[in-house]
Each structure stands twice: as C-alpha cells, then as structure tokens.
Amino acid sequence: MSELLELFSEFGTVETDVPLSKMTTLRIGGCASYVVYPENTLGLDALMHVILERGIPYKVIGKGSNLLCSDRRFDGVIIRLDRFDDFFFMNDALVAQAGCSIIALSYQAMKNGLSGLEFASGIPATVGGVTFMNAGAYRSSVSEIIDGVFIYRDGRYEWLDNKDCRFGYRSSIFQSHPDWIIVAVRFLLKKSEVNEIRELMDSRRERRMKSQPLNMPSAGSVFRNPDDIPAWKLIEGIGYRGRRIGDAMVSDKHVNFIVNAGNARAEDFLELVNEIKDQVEEKYHVRLHMEVERFNW
Numbered sequence: 001m002s003e004l005l006e007l008f009s010e011f012g013t014v015e016t017d018v019p020l021s022k023m024t025t026l027r028i029g030g031c032a033s034y035v036v037y038p039e040n041t042l043g044l045d046a047l048m049h050v051i052l053e054r055g056i057p058y059k060v061i062g063k064g065s066n067l068l069c070s071d072r073r074f075d076g077v078i079i080r081l082d083r084f085d086d087f088f089f090m091n092d093a094l095v096a097q098a099g100c101s102i103i104a105l106s107y108q109a110m111k112n113g114l115s116g117l118e119f120a121s122g123i124p125a126t127v128g129g130v131t132f133m134n135a136g137a138y139r140s141s142v143s144e145i146i147d148g149v150f151i152y153r154d155g156r157y158e159w160l161d162n163k164d165c166r167f168g169y170r171s172s173i174f175q176s177h178p179d180w181i182i183v184a185v186r187f188l189l190k191k192s193e194v195n196e197i198r199e200l201m202d203s204r205r206e207r208r209m210k211s212q213p214l215n216m217p218s219a220g221s222v223f224r225n226p227d228d229i230p231a232w233k234l235i236e237g238i239g240y241r242g243r244r245i246g247d248a249m250v251s252d253k254h255v256n257f258i259v260n261a262g263n264a265r266a267e268d269f270l271e272l273v274n275e276i277k278d279q280v281e282e283k284y285h286v287r288l289h290m291e292v293e294r295f296n297w
C-alpha cells in the first residue's frame, strides 16, 4: 500500500483511481488518483494538514452536478463529504452538514411544516454545492434563507454570516476562495402548512419533469442568463436545438441543457459550448458565460 493511501485511510475511507465520470451527473471525466471520504471534522482537519503540507492538489465535490471535468487524469485528491450528512431543526432554523442532499432536506423541512426550501426540491445537489453556487430556481435562491455558513479555512473552523458570503446571482465568495471548505450551513425557514408546502413542491417537480431532460446525463443549465434575456432564447434563436458534436447534444427538451447522449468526451461538450457562444455573439452581440464549472483542464 502506498504511503499516502495508508495515511489517508487514518482519516476516513479512501478509493484510488476513480473515474470522475462516476462522480458527476454529466458522466464525463478522467480518473482521480484518490477520493477521500473524511469520517468527521477531525478527519477532515487531519487530511487537510497532510494535503497542504505536501502541496497535493485537491478539490471538494458534492454530487458533481455542476461540473464538466476534462478527460485527463487528476493527480490529486477529491474530497467527498458524504459522511457529513447530519442535520437538526431548532425552532425555525435548520442546521445541516455540507454533504446532505438538498432534495432530502427540502422534504424533511416540509414534514416539519417549514417553508423556504421548496425551490430546491428538484436540484440534485449537496448543501455545500448549493451554497458555493448560490443555486436557485423560480426567482428564489438559497442565499435568501442562509443565516450562516460554517467553514474550514487556513487550518481552522469558523462561522461566516450571510453578508460575509457575498452572495450574488449564482455566485458567492467561495468561488474566489476554492481552498475554503463549506462544512455546514444554518438555514432560516418559516412556519407554514405542510399541505401548502407539499403542493408547491409537487407543482415545481411537475414543471421540471415537463421542461428538463431528466432521463439523460447533464449538468443542468449550461449558461448563465444574461441580464435582459434568458440564455435559452438566444440558443433557440441560433437554431441549435438538437445540435450534436460527438455524443454531446443540445437537448431538444431544454436548449440550455447539453446532454451526454452516450459516451460524450469533455472536448465534444466544450466544442459545442464554444460554437454556441460564437454563434450567439455573432447574431445577438451578447457573450454567454458558462454556469457549469470546468475542472482539471
């Protein structure tokens, strides 16, 4: 057993040579040398000491639902906080560890008669991932219900207030500090009727099922919406519905989704993205920006 493998195994579960295609919803990506699932906050702290001391590249990932990983090997450590899945309710607050599924939490909140997470009940993501992205839907975003974020940075744990997180449209301070790790989040919810919450969640789910290609691997919306026009209208306008490069294909159900229609390569996906950007710019003089994050290029 290699020295690193032996060392990492002290802090949690370790896997070696794991394809990122197995850890992302797009099902694209080369092998990662190590995937570590720290057992708890002490394990994470010990792991980070080793990683930082030795200058090993690392990346925390949640459900990998916003990532386009290259097909190259990642010679580093992927940290997964799947073991950080505890949560508790305290009056109207919900405190959840970063590895919790936001879909599962939205159902728990509903059962407790707490409203605020309905919009997130169809986002296939973790608490860490939605906070990093300030994910949102139906004119709501997660920053509106975040009271505080518990993070690990520079070798210590601390709480940040909502305003410290500098949330904006699909953005947060965490995007400019990829070395920080989101460990837990405190949400402030509102008391409401269970049936009302359930109805809203059901209608949201129906809307998603009608409008999104949920039966195919994707990373959700590929492009951020420009200020005055939704990205899908621009993509529709250049006639790209169903356009395909290799197995990367603009969904014919939702044109801001690019799906993996088989064994898409990362390069195919990116080539299609770049074509769309260029065509949209030529026709509408608007430059689209990716919402999906490129990793390990």
Ligand SMILES: Cc1cc2nc3c(=O)[nH]c(=O)nc-3n(C[C@H](O)[C@H](O)[C@H](O)COP(=O)(O)OP(=O)(O)OC[C@H]3O[C@@H](n4cnc5c(N)ncnc54)[C@H](O)[C@@H]3O)c2cc1C
Pocket (backbone or CB within 6 Å): 025, 059, 060, 061, 062, 063, 064, 065, 066, 067, 081, 098, 122, 123, 124, 125, 126, 127, 128, 129, 130, 131, 132, 133, 134, 135, 136, 137, 174, 180, 181, 182, 183, 212, 214, 218, 219, 220, 221, 293
């Ligand atoms: C079918 C589908 C529907 C979607 N619908 C929506 C939607 O309605 N609204 C929306 O906003 N998005 C949507 N998305 C996109 C995606 O789910 C979000 O961007 C989500 O926030 C990503 O969460 P994740 O846990 O999968 O994070 P990942 O994709 O694993 O990671 C995203 C980024 O967050 C960072 N990160 C993750 N966890 C941590 C942590 N604990 N600490 C520090 N950094 C961390 C990663 O390093 C990475 O940079 C959708 C995606 C799919 C596939």
